[in-house]
Amino acid sequence: MxxxxxxxxxxxxxxxxxxxxxxxxxxxxxxxxxxxxxxxxxxxxxxxxxxxxxxxxxxxxxxxxxxxxxxxxxxxxxxxxxxxxxxxxRGPLDGIPYTLKDSMMYKGMTCSNGSPAFKDLVANSDSFVAEQLRQAGAVCIGRTNTPPMMASGMHRGVHGRAESPYNLKYLTAAFSSGSSNGAATSTAASFAAFGLGSETVSSGRSPASNNGLVAYTPSRTVISPRGVWPLYPTCDVIVPMTRTVEDMLAILDILTVVDATTTGDFWREQKHVEIPSVPRPHSYLSIKSIATASLRGKRIAVPSMYIGHHDPSAKPITTSPSIIALWNRARLDLEAAGATLIETNFPLNAASCYLWDDFLIANADPQCNTLASVDGAKMFPRPEGYIPDKYMEHKNLIDYPNLVEMVKHRDGRSLWDIDGLAEALPALEAQRKRDLEDWMDQDGIDLVVFPANGDVGKADVDTNDESARHALRNGVRYSHGNRAIRHMGVPTVSVTMGLMESTKMPVNLTFAGRNGSDVELLGYAYEYERRTKRRVAPPVTPALGDDSSVxxxxxxxxxxxxxxxxxxxxxxxxxxxxxxxxxxxxxxxxxxxxxxxxxxxxxxxxxxxxxxxxxxxxxxxxxxxxxxxxxxxxxxxxxxxxxxxxxxxxxxxxxxxxxxxxxxxxx
The missing domain is CATH 2.60.40.10 (Immunoglobulins)
Structure with a gap:
């Protein structure tokens, strides 16, 4: 007794x-x-x-x-x-508060996706991840900030943007790829136990890195995106964020349950290419017992372009000396764990409007039940004379009003009627196998590791020309691997390397691998974190006197x-x-x-x-x-x-x- x-x-x-x-x-x-x-x-x-x-x-x-x-x-x-x-x-998450990105449906709450056009849109059901967490007893404490339509990372949306709890002079995520900025800031600042973000380019990995968090971008089909506003369906992925790898393992048993419904889950719904099944352990926490010494004997490829060396075939990448210093320490950590590191080149380097319309139709909010009824100009408003526009890749900007017009002339066509889709999807899968997995096999590579980014942007990017120029440089505007990682569906796990000496901002180390190597990557990340323990609590949000309970x-x-x-x-x-x-x-x-x-x-x-x-x-x-x-x-x-x-x-x-x-x- x-x-x-x-x-x-x-x-x-x-x-x-x-x-x-x-x-x-x-x-x-x-x-x-x-x-x-x-x-x-x-x-x-x-x-x-x-x-x-x-x-x-x-x-x-x-x-x-x-x-x-x-x-x-x-x-x-x-x-x-x-x-x-x-x-x-109901389980180990019962009574645990978490945050949910404002692009993810939570029944009875608004789901604006950061856009003024959808400020009052109310979710009539839960997204799959919210449904899973609700059934497990976890409780959503609030919705986290995101830019309009989850596009253009740190662009201010209907609720503005989140700021950094580490250094208010710097952005809490990469400017062009940080739509999960609120999820990262709130988790880092201990406003909840964990947060759910997402990414289409690197908008989960980037804010996680700037906040010293663990981020997991799974292989295709592992976590269902049903009930989440889409951006680019071939790339979109749920990104859980936690302060430790063990916390990540604790929530994955709930989030990775196979969704019985495939509608709204692009890669499971499509019929053009077979997606290999990804192994799931009986419990993700069991990875802890097999992760010890998991890096011993592993051959790790390190893309030289991400650690300060120029690749003639790629755009020059801005890399801060402070990040190189963190990398050099991380390299010693990996070698001390028994790994061999090889510097190398890295070979990876109309649907939206239909999906947005389908999302609104399925939600059935009588005030906004089709994209055709929306003012396209309000979806992603841009201020006149906006300084960062000078350094944007304008070919990648979305013409929102035109998408509304396209839906008005949809004439019953579905996403699956789009020309070229049947050829494009098998090509994406084949490209990952050819450019990543075959290369890893030929060179005997077990995994790929690299710093998450080359530098961090300043918070005054909206008003300072030099800050905007720097924030939009290659290596700063996105996380490393950016579009290639998402287009190819490459799984990654990111863990902090520590704080930059120059900015006192955190920077992550990214572990990437073959399709389906998720469990192994989580094990490598757990072992690295166990050995290094480099996370530092943010200084802007210290403990309060009432944070303790006796x-x-x-x-x-x-x-x-x-x-x-x-x-x-x-x-x-x-x-x-x-x-x-x-x-x-x-x-x-x-x-x-x-x-x-x-x-x-x-x-x-x-x-x-x-x-x-x-x-x-x-x-x-x-x-x-x-x-x-x-x-x-x-x-x-x-x-x-x-x-x-x-x-x-x-x-x-x-x-x-x-x-x-x-x-x-x-x-």
Whole structure:
């Protein structure tokens, strides 16, 4: 019998053991341990993340990574706490908060894909990944920032863009390929346990690198993209982001389940070429036991063009001396693990509108159920005289108004009726085999490794000509491997090498391999990370005093007592105060805790009597930075109120958001 069990049997109310927990950099295993041993409830965990979001994302440095909070988040985690108390957990992700890119459907929330044209589009069902995580008990705390239509990485969308938690002077992702910028910033800053992004060129790998995160881009068909806005269907892939490889393994058992529905999953739906099945382990966490010494004896190809050497057949690549220094250390790490490194050249180097229309038709939002009804000019607005346009590859820019016109004349044609598709898809598969896999076989190569990027761009790219010029140079504008990796469907895993000396920004090391080598790549990445442990928490978002939780084992037991909490009214009072009131019912004594914009309201200002509660507290008006164009998140600058009620070992929460200039927005 455990000490906790003995205490329960004896009805003991004394302190048995004291447990301390901190959410900053906490792993999924850490979170589950804290939830299981009673250090905190899932409701309290969400409250701690919301406090960090209020202080660092909505105000202060205004990172703007999570523009939309899930209004039902406290109801969802309360249900998880109830399952835990009843011994009915759904698995190791039950009660774990995560973020979801604003291109991925989450039932009942908007899914704008970063575009003003779809600001009010509501998802009528879950994307496959959201559905899987919901069934596993994980809880979406909010939607993360992305540029319009997921195109052009750090271009500001309807909610603006996310900023770097490492250095506000630099971009949190490559300028032309960073559409998962919000997912990366929020995960790095410990606003949630993990985040889901995606990429079409390198917009998952790039922000992961700039935030010291682990990113996994799977082989084709491994993670279903159903319910995710498409961009280029042959290239699009879901990219989970975590702070450690072990966390990545923990979520892959849920995300890699085979989707019974193929509609909306391009490579499984198409009939033109057979896609080889990719092996999945019985549990991805089992990779840990076989990863030790997995690099020993391996022959690793290192593309010389990515480590400062010029390839005459390729465009010159900008490479920072700081990244070369990180690479040189990583090379020694790999050699110390028993690998042999060989410098070499790297041989890899109309559908959208139909798919967007199909996405809207399937979602069936009566206010926006076809692309033909959309104002194409609003899909990806560009400011006049936009400095980065001077250095763009204009042949790659999408003509959005023209795509709307194409849909109006679709005449019943489907994606599969597009000319040349039957020839193009087998050609893509054949090219990867010829240019990558046959080359690896001929030279006895086990995997390919290279720094994720050549340098990082500056944050003032919108307004500074020199910053724009540098951010759009080859080696800086995308992650290395960019389009070739995605066109060929090459699996990769990226792990941080550490911080650049010059910018204090992180840079990743990318592990790439043959189609279907996903498990091996995850093992190599785990072994590299185990040996090096180079991730550094971002300095812009340090731990808060309330990030820690200290509670005795007995006090922390999850109770089953009656507790009910409601918000009845919320309003602004004068210029800088809020007043919120409601009801609370409990079978025991109630403790109420309130946070306004992340700051605790003194207990003396919170009144509780006869089942009613209320408080009035000041807030500090905050005027968010005015971007050159685009918007800011719905949370930014508004007043975020979190109300927590505790009684009999249970906790419930309520989230209220008020406009600084208006009254109640949601509760």
């Amino acid at each position: 455990s000490i906790q069990d003995a205490a329960i049997v004896a009805g003991c109310v004394t302190v048995v053991a004291e447990m301390t927990f901190n959410v900053v950099e906490a792993s999924i295993a850490d979170l589950q341990q804290a939830l299981n041993n009673g250090s905190l409830t899932s409701v309290e965990l969400v409250a701690k993340y919301l406090q960090r979001i209020s202080i660092y994302d909505a105000r202060g440095p205004c990172l703007n990574s999570i523009p939309i909070l899930n209004p039902g988040v406290f109801d969802e985690v309360a249900a998880s706490d109830a399952r835990r108390a009843a011994g009915e957990l 509670r005795s084992a007995v006090d922390g037991l999850h109770g089953v007592g009656e507790l009910d909490l409601h918000v009845n009214a919320a309003e602004r009072v004068g210029e800088d105060e809020v007043r919120v009131s409601g009801t609370v019912q409990s079978s025991g004594n109630v403790e109420l805790e309130v946070f306004v914009d992340g700051k605790a309201v003194p207990a003396s200002q919170i009144g509780i009597a006869d089942g009613y509660w209320s408080f009035q507290a000041k807030f500090i008006p905050f005027e968010p930075p005015t971007p050159l164009y685009g918007g800011v998140g719905e949370v930014v600058g508004n007043v975020v109120v979190v109300v927590l009620a505790r009684s009999a070992g249970r906790a419930l929460g309520k989230l209220v958001m008020l406009d600084q200039k208006k009254t109640l927005q949601n509760a």
